[in-house]
Amino acid sequence: MNILIVDDKQLAINALCRILRDVEPDGTCVKATSARQALDEACRIRFDVVFLDIEMPGMDGIELARKLKGCNENVNIIFVTAHAEHALEAHGMYVSGYLLKPADEDDVRVALSNLRNPIEPEADDRIVVQCFGDFDVFYRGEPLKFNRSKSKELFAYLVHRKGARCSIGELITALWEDASNSPSRRAQVRNLIHDLKTTLEPIGQDDVIVRGRDSVAIRMETLDCDLFRFLRGDSDAVNLYHGEYMAQYDWADMTESML
Amino acid sequence: MKPFTEQLHPHFIFNSLTAIQELCMEDPDRARKAIQELSVYLRGNIDAAGETTLVPIRKEIRHVKAYLDLLQADAPRNITVSWNIRTLDFRIPPLSMQPLVEHVIKFHSPCTVDPALAIKVWQDDAADYVSVHDDAESECPEGADHRTASLDRVAERLGAICNGSLAYDADHGTTLTITIPKGGNA
Numbered sequence: 058m059n060i061l062i063v064d065d066k067q068l069a070i071n072a073l074c075r076i077l078r079d080v081e082p083d084g085t086c087v088k089a090t091s092a093r094q095a096l097d098e099a100c101r102i103r104f105d106v107v108f109l110d111i112e113m114p115g116m117d118g119i120e121l122a123r124k125l126k127g128c129n130e131n132v133n134i135i136f137v138t139a140h141a142e143h144a145l146e147a148h149g150m151y152v153s154g155y156l157l158k159p160a161d162e163d164d165v166r167v168a169l170s171n172l173r174n175p176i177e178p179e180a181d182d183r184i185v186v187q188c189f190g191d192f193d194v195f196y197r198g199e200p201l202k203f204n205r206s207k208s209k210e211l212f213a214y215l216v217h218r219k220g221a222r223c224s225i226g227e228l229i230t231a232l233w234e235d236a237s238n239s240p241s242r243r244a245q246v247r248n249l250i251h252d253l254k255t256t257l258e259p260i261g262q263d264d265v266i267v268r269g270r271d272s273v274a275i276r277m278e279t280l281d282c283d284l285f286r287f288l289r290g291d292s293d294a295v296n297l298y299h300g301e302y303m304a305q306y307d308w309a310d311m312t313e314s315m316l
Numbered sequence: 317m318k319p320f321t322e323q324l325h326p327h328f329i330f331n332s333l334t335a336i337q338e339l340c341m342e343d344p345d346r347a348r349k350a351i352q353e354l355s356v357y358l359r360g361n362i363d364a365a366g367e368t369t370l371v372p373i374r375k376e377i378r379h380v381k382a383y384l385d386l387l388q389a390d391a392p393r394n395i396t397v398s399w400n401i402r403t404l405d406f407r408i409p410p411l412s413m414q415p416l417v418e419h420v421i422k423f424h425s426p427c428t429v430d431p432a433l434a435i436k437v438w439q440d441d442a443a444d445y446v447s448v449h450d451d452a453e454s455e456c457p458e459g460a461d462h463r464t465a466s467l468d469r470v471a472e473r474l475g476a477i478c479n480g481s482l483a484y485d486a487d488h489g490t491t492l493t494i495t496i497p498k499g500g501n502a
Contacts, residue, residue: 065392066334066335066391067390068334068338068342068390069335069338069390071338072334072337072338075338075341090392112327112331114422139326139330139331139334140326140327157330158330158334159330159333159334159337
């Protein structure tokens with residue numbers, strides 16, 4: 058949810074922002090201290106909700122509301138005031154709701170649950186990773202095809218390391234138990250990493266892998282992974298674990314007992 | 317708005333409370349100070365409601381300082397005030413000074429220059445005086461009459477309670493001057 062807060066007073070903006078971090082943690086707050094700034098931001102970013110202080114000097118609240126609707130007709134405008142007066146009723150045309158300052162969490166929660174133009178939740182288009190049982194990877198319901206089984210194993214290892222940067226040397230040891238840190242092995246690892254990229258790029262997911270000078274890692278937040286949810290305490294994920302973790306891979310044995 | 321609630325200035329109070337709510341998290345020391353100033357401000361307003369008894373000018377000055385402090389707690393512009401106090405030896409109807417300061421700040425223009433006020437308290441043989449001056453031109457509300465309802469109320473009370481008067485001078489910036497003749501007040 059994209060939220061714009063418009064108020065010429067900085068502490069008032071910060072107070073509302075603080076409440077929103079609590080009530081709407083997935084939302085993004087942008088601050089504006091003038092009508093001009095508000096309109097500049099509204100042309101850059103598509104806002105779902107605008108909290109608009111109607112007591113800012115030199116600006117007509119209705120006029121600004123009208124212009125904001127011009128940038129995005131579905132924007133929800135919530136008028137914010139320190140003291141309600143009869144005149145507010147006339148503003149009803151553009152307004153999703155009103156908020157009195159100082160606001161509290163409940164006031165804001167109610168305002169956001171009763172938006173005039175409700176917001177559609179964003180679809181989760183991430184890669185799904187399954188660690189419990191056999192390791193497997195899906196995208197939009199279909200198993201993700203890796204060109205080589207070793208590439209898939211590399212991917213599994215990076216997930217197993219939970220986003221930690223793995224050096225090429227470490228990867229060699231994990232993938233080939235008997236291997237030495239030779240130039241040819243290093244080249245093989247680099248090929249596998251490249252292979253992963255060619256699997257991920259066509260589906261627009263190449264930001265899953267982050268490359269360093271002599272290392273590689275996955276970005277945890279780009280994956281919908283049962284292990285990660287388990288570790289965060291997600292009760293649904295805990296129920297998925299039945300004693301097996303990445304069953305195909307030997308290096309995963311130790312983790313089973315930890316879980 | 318009814319006179320009593322207008323005297324309480326709900327906008328100002330709830331804006332101050334909002335600032336304090338946030339200061340509690342960002343800067344508790346400033347929050348404590350702001351709560352103290354708000355108490356002084358509110359006490360001045362509540363005690364004055366319906367009262368016709370005069371108060372020492374010192375009290376009025378304290379009230380104005382609390383008002384300015386709270387304004388500055390969360391203000392987009394910096395308001396500088398220079399004080400020139402030559403006497404504290406007289407009394408004045410309560411809530412006479414703050415509306416003058418509020419008026420001058422509210423109608424200060426242009427927006428690009430921060431308000432710089434000069435507040436003077438002095439006396440001569442004939443009377444005691446309080447003036448609030450802003451170098452910048454005042455932005456008059458629509459119509460030729462630059463007085464507002466709150467200034468009119470101050471003028472009325474000055475006249476009724478202590479034979480005083482309020483003058484509005486719009487040459488060389490804006491100057492509001494209260495004159496209280498000597499010998500006419502307790």
